[in-house]
Amino acid sequence: MAVGPCWVAVRACQRVLKRTFSLHKAQAIKDMENTFQLVRNIIPPLTTKKHKGQDGRIGIVGGSQEYTGAPYFAAISALKVGADLSHVFCTREAAPVIKSYSPELIVHPVLDSPDAVGEVEKWLPRLHALVVGPGLGRDDVLLGNVKGILEASKARGIPIVIDADGLWLITQQLTLIQGYRKAILTPNHVEFSRLSEAVLRDPVDSGDRRGAVLRLSQALGNVTVVQKGEQDVISDGEQVLECSQLGSNRRCGGQGDLLSGSLGVLLHWALHTGPEKTNGFSPFLVAAFGACALTRQCNHQAFQKHGRSTTTTDMIAEIGSAFNRLFET
Numbered sequence: 001m002a003v004g005p006c007w008v009a010v011r012a013c014q015r016v017l018k019r020t021f022s023l024h025k026a027q028a029i030k031d032m033e034n035t036f037q038l039v040r041n042i043i044p045p046l047t048t049k050k051h052k053g054q055d056g057r058i059g060i061v062g063g064s065q066e067y068t069g070a071p072y073f074a075a076i077s078a079l080k081v082g083a084d085l086s087h088v089f090c091t092r093e094a095a096p097v098i099k100s101y102s103p104e105l106i107v108h109p110v111l112d113s114p115d116a117v118g119e120v121e122k123w124l125p126r127l128h129a130l131v132v133g134p135g136l137g138r139d140d141v142l143l144g145n146v147k148g149i150l151e152a153s154k155a156r157g158i159p160i161v162i163d164a165d166g167l168w169l170i171t172q173q174l175t176l177i178q179g180y181r182k183a184i185l186t187p188n189h190v191e192f193s194r195l196s197e198a199v200l201r202d203p204v205d206s207g208d209r210r211g212a213v214l215r216l217s218q219a220l221g222n223v224t225v226v227q228k229g230e231q232d233v234i235s236d237g238e239q240v241l242e243c244s245q246l247g248s249n250r251r252c253g254g255q256g257d258l259l260s261g262s263l264g265v266l267l268h269w270a271l272h273t274g275p276e277k278t279n280g281f282s283p284f285l286v287a288a289f290g291a292c293a294l295t296r297q298c299n300h301q302a303f304q305k306h307g308r309s310t311t312t313t314d315m316i317a318e319i320g321s322a323f324n325r326l327f328e329t
């Protein structure tokens, strides 16, 4: 077959694209490796000199009539990653259910009480990070209470992870989070679109996920955003990171709760260790990358054992060994 100049040009162009793509891929792998090292740097050593609480006291705000699993997944994941104490602030009805899942959680049935904000505020001085939203539901009274809790936490400078219905709340009231740089938002696909459309008043460009996450973070005043998906895309409005750690194709509910609970602890560790441990790199990005990689590795390991029957409980059972493999070898 005669090969015309046009075809030659196409082949040349394909070669350049292929090389650019491989370079991009190689760069992405190198970035991932460097970021893994930064995550390793923030892990606090286990020593005889420490007392209970020093490696993290994490609060989860969520748990309602409909949803008791999500706050449990987040709270137990925080403990399994290495926090010393994990508190759940939930509704009165949800509390006995959550307590019955695990004796290891401290459960406060206060979220629908008349003085919910005051009841949670009492604990704030002792908490290193809050995770707001898993299993919260969308009841207006509860959301009003959580608004007060967010305001009180911001006034104290507490790092906050916002997930699930917490994202629903801030999507309705963007000023609640605008400019609070100690927050990390962890939207799934739907939550990201809702939030992005509310903030940027434009439909999301699904062909440019990195750009979309970067723009959302910038518009929120450099609040860190983690868009979960086939790859997790993370940005603080200045840099964009991707996590493509191998997971599996099993998409059972609750994986995002494992991620947000883990992130609560890693965020505390990243902020506590100081900038020299993260080479000046954003501690928010390091913590977010660590939580994404860990969740996906748990998913991978659980899937190897349980295949299609994998559930989030199986993934939680993998946290210890996944953490070791990724960060302690």
Ligand SMILES: NC(=O)C1=CN([C@@H]2O[C@H](COP(=O)(O)OP(=O)(O)OC[C@H]3O[C@@H](n4cnc5c(N)ncnc54)[C@H](OP(=O)(O)O)[C@@H]3O)[C@@H](O)[C@H]2O)[C@@H](O)CC1
Pocket (backbone or CB within 6 Å): 066, 067, 068, 069, 070, 071, 133, 134, 135, 136, 137, 164, 165, 188, 189, 190, 191, 253, 254, 256, 257
């Ligand atoms: N065991 C428990 O207690 C658990 C409780 N949970 C709690 O549930 C509450 C609500 O959280 P949420 O994530 O279900 O709410 P929301 O964002 O409205 O999504 C709803 C719909 O969006 C869609 N959809 C989702 N992802 C998509 C994607 N990637 N790509 C495309 N579409 C996608 C999908 O719609 P469908 O396929 O049905 O059309 C889905 O049904 C919250 O409190 C949370 O913490 C969970 O944590 C799970 C474990």
Ligand SMILES: Nc1ncnc2c1ncn2[C@@H]1O[C@H](COP(=O)(O)OP(=O)(O)OP(=O)(O)O)[C@@H](O)[C@H]1O
Pocket (backbone or CB within 6 Å): 164, 187, 188, 189, 228, 229, 230, 231, 232, 247, 248, 249, 251, 252, 253, 254, 255, 256, 257, 258, 259, 292, 295, 296
């Ligand atoms: N298509 C995909 N391929 C691989 N991993 C994915 C995919 N989609 C999501 N994940 C991973 O699953 C985890 C949870 O993301 P997901 O989008 O399911 O969150 P979620 O909807 O908030 O979960 P939850 O059910 O807990 O609310 C993240 O670690 C993400 O990387």
Ligand SMILES: [Mg+2]
Pocket (backbone or CB within 6 Å): 163, 164, 188, 256, 257
């Ligand atoms: Mg979720």
